[in-house]
Amino acid sequence: MNDVFWLDVGSGRPLVLLHGGFVDHGMWEAQIAEFAGRYRVIAPDARGHGRSANATRPYRLTDDLAALLRHLRTGPAVLVGVSMGASVAVETALEHPELVSAVVITGAGTGEPYFTDPWTVQRMTTWHAAMAAGDLEGSVEGFMAFVAGPHRSLDDCDPEVVRRLRHMARRTMAKHTADEPDLLVPVRDTWERVGKIDVPVLAVNGALDSPDHIGMAERVASAVADGRTVTVEGAAHYHEHGASGRLPPDRHGLSGACLRKGHGQGYSQQRVQ
Numbered sequence: 645m646n647d648v649f650w651l652d653v654g655s656g657r658p659l660v661l662l663h664g665g666f667v668d669h670g671m672w673e674a675q676i677a678e679f680a681g682r683y684r685v686i687a688p689d690a691r692g693h694g695r696s697a698n699a700t701r702p703y704r705l706t707d708d709l710a711a712l713l714r715h716l717r718t719g720p721a722v723l724v725g726v727s728m729g730a731s732v733a734v735e736t737a738l739e740h741p742e743l744v745s746a747v748v749i750t751g752a753g754t755g756e757p758y759f760t761d762p763w764t765v766q767r768m769t770t771w772h773a774a775m776a777a778g779d780l781e782g783s784v785e786g787f788m789a790f791v792a793g794p795h796r797s798l799d800d801c802d803p804e805v806v807r808r809l810r811h812m813a814r815r816t817m818a819k820h821t822a823d824e825p826d827l828l829v830p831v832r833d834t835w836e837r838v839g840k841i842d843v844p845v846l847a848v849n850g851a852l853d854s855p856d857h858i859g860m861a862e863r864v865a866s867a868v869a870d871g872r873t874v875t876v877e878g879a880a881h882y883h884e885h886g887a888s889g890r891l892p893p894d895r896h897g898l899s900g901a902c903l904r905k906g907h908g909q910g911y912s913q914q915r916v917q
Contacts, residue, residue, distance in 0.1 A: 645715050648708060649695035650688035654680030657745075658721035660713070661687040662729025664751070664882065666787050667812040668694025671726070671882070686721070688712055690728070693816045699827040705732045705755075706831060710740040720745035727857075727881065731755040734864055735831045737841045746844045751853055751881045753860030754834035763794040764854045778822035780814070787813045793880030795852045801880075809882060839867040846872050850879030857881060873913045 651669055659679055661672040669687040679685050689696040691708055709732055713721060722745055723733035730749035737744045759765050771786025791809055792798045798806050845868045847861040858875075865871035 645712060647697035648688060648691060648712060650686060650712060651676065652684070652686050652716060654683055654685045656683045658713075658716075658718040659683040659685050660709070660718075660721045660723050660733075661685065662709070662723060662725035662732050663687075663690065663693070664727030664729055665690075666693065666816050667809060668816060670694070670812055671809065683722075684718070686712075686716065686718065690732070692819065694812070698819055698824075702827045702829050704735075704739075704829045704831060706735040706739045709736050710743055713740075713743045718743070722746045722748065724748040725750070725752070727751045728755075730861065731757070734838065734841070734845075735834060737843060737845075738834060738837055739831060741842070744843055746846070747841070748846045748848060749861050749864060750848045750850070751857040751861060753864045754838060755831050756834050757856075757860060759856045761794075761855045764856045775817075776822055780817055783817050784810060784814050787817075790854070790881045793850070793852045794854050796880070805882070835863075838864055841868045842870075843868075844870045844872075846874065848874045848876060850881060851875050851877045852880040854881070875914070 649669070653676060661669070661675060663669055663671050668689045672687050676685050676687055688709070690705055691703055692698045705728075709723075720743060723736060725731070725733035725748070727750070730752035731754050733744075733747045733749055734752075734754050737747050759768055767786065767789045771783065771789070774782030774786050788798060788806070788810055791806065792801055841864075845865050847865040849858045849861055862873050865873045
């Protein structure tokens, strides 16, 4: 595990925090401090992100996570993921179910995303064109469009959150070049299999996120036997970075829904302020 960086703090039931694409474990700084007093909190940097090494051979993010959890001897853990981290959490529940006790996702479904919303398609096209051209600053700003979301601008967001996410994105993107090989191996047939997940799934969506990102997370929660969706008003794709610096499930008493063994209510929806 020398090529993967992680934090491992606190004690108790294992809680794994999985960051979004192009950022790193630092996005969870406030949540690590919040939960480490009650749980064993593990926050890795995905391969090619943050302080983890770039890939030198084909890999799957779910297998990297499984190897880490086995190395740490966590047993079944609660996986909490944002965006790319959400897809890793779902895929680990599919590929390595013995390591997962519950899943919390936001802003994604699986590693086989689909985008039809015009705003999302346009921003994705612009962002990916910048990455293909090796335009670092254009790539960073393409990423930052999703921090604001389709309903507001970056000027409407917490400036410290904007600064930190931009810094993390630039640091990770600077590790890569436009001509490097893509060694990530996708997990296949995820949407066909997602209904087989037999642990509780909580989707926590920002009301200001794009319809595609919201829809994919809701689709996962509605497909499983024990799923629940919570919508956080006034939040977008990276809504875990609120002005209070606290994860919405903790602010609204929802952490119990994902950290206990199961809420046993079937699929339900809730909106919180």
